Amino acid sequence: MRKYILFFIFSVLTFFGFSQKSELGVMGGISFYLGDLNPKLVFGMSQPAGGLVYRYNFTPRWAVRANILFGEVRGSDMITNNKNPRNLSFKSPFTEISAQAELNFLKLYTDWEKNKFAPYIFAGIGFFSFNPKAELDGRYYDLQHLGTEGQGLPGEKKFYSLTNFCIPFGIGFKYNFGKVATLGVEWGMRFTTTDYLDDVSGNYYDNETLLMEKGDVVARLADRSKVLHKEGTGRGNVTTKDWYSFTGLTLTFRIGNEDRTCNIDNGKRPNPKMGKKK
Helix, strand or coil: CHHHHHHHHHHHHHHHCCCCCEEEEEEEEEEEEEECCECCCCCCCCEEEEEEEEEEECCCCEEEEEEEEEEEEEEEHHHHCCCCCCCCEEEEEEEEEEEEEEEECCCCCCCCCCCCEEEEEEEEEEEEEECCEEEECCEEEECHHHCCCCCCCCCCCCCCCCEEEEEEEEEEEEEEECCCEEEEEEEEEEEECCCCCCCCCCECCCHHHHHHHHCHHHHHHHCCCCCCCCCCCECCCCCCCCEEEEEEEEEEEEECCCCCHHHCECCECCCCCCCCCC
8 A cells, every 4th residue: 555655646746746836734633434333423433533635726716635544443333333232343444545626615815915715625536445453352353354254255255355445525614824824624524435344244144154164263253242143144234335534624835936826816827017116
């Protein structure tokens, strides 16, 4: 994943170049997930998240942005799912690289005498990696390669991928501090193309078979209820995908030469000779 991140940074900076149209900064806040172990509790078991952001301003209304985001999501039947007797839980670190378009509802400028704030919406596409883990007897186990729903056994489905696409979208608010910095606050959701962010999706596999083929640890992690489920009983909801969210602050600084892009309206630059006394 590291080589993809470095390639992404280099490609973005090379494509757009350095000018006052460009902003570079940091983002920090919290992340949470919605899925089988947290069906609807917004901000449930939120964890710290943060990363880097690059923005290129085409006009006072339109911009494109690239993010590199790092965080963790968690879920638990006992905490975020109404104490469901299934008793499953997980945590998963994630890394996201994404590109998004931003639309400001108001024109945003860097001049003091002009509008310096704007609410905005954003949407784009991203690529992320994750790795669900669960605790057993004081130790955390990586779940994907264990095959808790029978993955990898003869005739069964393959192991799910730990890298997937996501669609980020959300709302925010920006404020320009002079001609140097922009502070933003935003809430964004990520629709993902996987149902295994929490390692829970399909049906329970026969626990005795898991015990014989994969061992005691896998059998115990697959079904943690007091009364073991029958094979084929629903372990998760295969018809839905998992989501995760980032909510927080962005702080960016304009970089490059003295070209003040955010003072340009509809591509027209001010004439430096206008207003001069003869």
